[in-house]
Amino acid sequence: MILTITYATDEQRSLAENLAQQLKLDCLPVTDVQNQLVLNVTPTHLEMRDLEHNVAIHVDFISGALAHRRQYGGGKNQPLGKAIGLKPGITPSVLDATAGLGKDSFVLATLGCPIVMIERSPFVAALIRDAIQRAATDESFIPLLKNSFTLINTNAVEYIPAITDDKKPDVIYLDPMYPEKQKSALVKKNMQILQKLLGHDEDTEQLLTVARHCAKKRVVVKRPKGAEFIGNIKPAFDVASKNTRYDVYLPI
Template structure:
């Protein structure tokens, strides 16, 4: 992994990211590059058959389309975390990734805390949040999103604030369906992140902290996380939400 500046104007920022992340500005035969560009920080695989770069964009593209046309509070994720008339729970997304689910919930009015333990992915998310904060249409949404970088199990165990009403988990598990590997983000992230083999411990920690419920997103046919059994499930075409209820969410 190396850090690249696309143009001399980004050299200083590239050096800052390299220092923060402990990465070189150039390395022979690097497999990945974290690139500082005019349109934001992006991660690029450097092999000949590599997919295009991945970056966090809350202003345009898929995030904008889902914000405007995604179904609002009728979306399954909204129902899973307990969004209802007069109720917008405070949610801790303990497996934030690129922040897509966190942004959806923030756009519906939820106060979001997001934890990402992989430093490169956390850097992409931090950069995306900073750029979104400068956009008048999106700034009010990302103001509801607080990013924490570190190990979720440790941060949950050390939690000092008011406990989140809902903790949301979307762990990365081994994928047997080869079509899942086609996704550009998955091809990039799996070598960096690996599988979340500590998911049972994360679920246990989440259940100890959340005041009202824990929600786990899973592939539709995948087994539940080892440990406590969900109270009920919401199932869609390709994924489902296992809901571990502790007490009812009320307005």
């Protein structure tokens, strides 16, 4: 759980205080806090920092690893693209109902898909919002925004059933937090921090059901290789890669 909004230097104080007010949390200089998970405003970006282990994550759509993936690894033939049904001339609209750090959404957006991201944690949503704001004037990012790359901070289980027919997406994408125990060395830094903040998602089967009632073409669920199907519900087919399996469900 995030307990405090912090700021790196006095120059970020008023930004941090605004965020603290929005999220109804305390606001302190980062040097005054120990051993907590904090949302820390730095001179360049907003980060989620685990002060106990001194590791931090932030989202960067322009210069970080995501931009690298976009440049070198984001082809239409990659498993994620195949799973959502990307084909030459076909770029389905995607509702990413478990946005997290927005990585998968960003890759799909760079492949031309209009994206709506749903994230229920206000703290995780704040990281994405900060990254969108920083990227908004970058010429490589502007076309994505024009095509739709938006974020809604809410619970997808409640949001999806209220979507009207004219707004239904072609594809709903789900990548819930896995309950499976992974060896800690294998869990990446960003997932360790998210796991500490969020635990695992308990409502994934419900999310799959509402998603299948809404998506026009398919629902795609990202799972670790070898994991059980969500709620033991067999998908129509799957697309596998080295460590990941994308289970593809048809609408009901």
